[in-house]
Amino acid sequence: MTDGGAPLRIEPRPISGGSLREAELPGVRAITRPAAVARSESPLVQGLRRLRRSTTALVGVAIVVVLLVVAIFADQLAPRSPIASDQTRTFQRPSWDYPLGTDQLGRDMLSRMIHGTRISLLVGVSSVLLALFVGVPFGMIAGYYGGRVDTLVMRAMDLILAFPIYLLAIILMIMFTPTSGLIGTIKVTGAIAIVRIPIYARLVRGSVLSIKEKEYIEACRAIGVRDPWILMRHVLPNCLAPIIVTTTLGIATSIIVEATLSFLGLGTQPPTPSWGWDLKANVAFIQANLWLSLFPGLAIFVTVLGFNLFGDGLRDALDPRLK
């Protein structure tokens, strides 16, 4: 009862069907919203809609798209061969002919930067995808079945996690023996993927542990749906948001790890263009030719920044609780 004595009227709250956006929507809109539309919008679609409103995320997307275009059309965009050396044109300063100058072997730095995009993105994206395809099933199986399977899988993951990441990556690269070309790139990808597998396994296991207790999973089991189908059709889609966010931010980390390995001389070997290697090789000549190390460093920075901005935007859009 209020002070004036008038009875307090309690308006019944509209029920909108459990959408994740329910908290954001005023009650009336939730009623007037066509049910079909509300049902058709998955949390993922809603998240992507939120992503479109984030300026910084869009800047990240733009950087990533430009880099992808550069990587795909590197052969067409590069004015010269990235590995062809010209001893008569070493250490050329930036000019119309050589917009980013030439290195100690007379190789065109612009062409090396353009082709370096390929290696960086290829290793960054494929190592994360490889880690994802191994780590996610492990995490799902460990979380869903629990017991001995969980102990076995997670202890194996802990074994990898117990290592300082770079120590393991360096030893793996020495084991694989760094080489140039596609094989060299695959080796770096493999080494980085191995150190990243436990991250996905842990992440997914945590999500699965809570999802498997939900009523809809119990209902699936009750009507006799098989475990692989439950995992693929009902569990996995509900872990997608954190997986997507971790993947995007993971690409940025993988690109840095690749550049670091290359910087230490353990990444893809020359003559294959690699930003980390170029930076290291040109540090020796930095006093007279500072641009030589600046451009590869800037390329790494812009690429990592693009994925970080994109990943941050995705995180805010897909899982606002993590903001």
Next chain:
Amino acid sequence: MRIYILRRLLQIVPTVLMITFVVFVMMRSIPGDPVVALLGDAYTEEDAVKVRQEYGLDKPILVQYLIWVGKLLQGDWGVSILSGRPVVQDVLIRLPVTLELIVLSMAVALVIAIPAAIVGALRQNTWADYSATTVAMIGVSIPEFFIGVLLLLVFSIGLGGVLPSSGWVYLPGTCPGIICAASLWGNAQHVLMPAFALGVGRAAILTRLLRASMLEVIRTEYVTTARAKGLAERPVVFKHALKNALIPTVTVMGLQVGFLIGGAIVVETLFAMPGLGTFGIDAIIARDYQQVQGFALITAFAFVVINLLVDLTYTFLDPRIRYA
């Protein structure tokens, strides 16, 4: 609490043994033979057999590992195959360099991150906040070696060599040998750029995390209560908000140790510092088994001890956390 610490200290042993065993096996599966490198042009099969016997390399891997552990228990870290020096001697000479680098880089990270995060959180959505978050985003995206190169360009080349680009001068009192250059000013000159290069990335990560935690904490009821009872802003921020917001930050600082060790390898390589990072990478590349084992041992030990310290810090930050 004591029992908890004792239990955790005992857990260090199997973790360190596990890491060193995996490194042991991995190193021996690497293509290439250190005996070939040691003998060089004078390589003959008889000499190789003799050297292998001398270093126990002709025995099965598990036996070799057990011999290594047995010697370790007696304080013998082994002798480098390539240099012939005791590994423990090399590690002790290089340890102060890396230790100082890592401690100072964490100090740099905290000195930048704490004020930036507090300003960002207290003045959310103002230019100060945007500046802090933008700089933090840039910091997260720059690899240590590129920051190092930029610092070299400015302080070693641009400003006429204010700071040296390579080498090392020990902090007085930390030099483990008889002959080493030691001076406070010289040490400061040599450590400043590497510590900054390594610390900036950590500062950026911590700023982002601490800002988010602070934003969460300053909206809690106990902070509102502290303000309502007339407490000045400074104790509200530092005593009530910051201390609680630091818990997730400390966790991440512990997790960053793995990256710090990698960062130390890179930064030491760039600035040609005689630390454990360069020692480790040189040993791995040269396949000097004993040196790699020494490096793995000290790295694994540091890794688990720092994680233990992180867990113990929680009880200081939040007295409700009790370990039994």
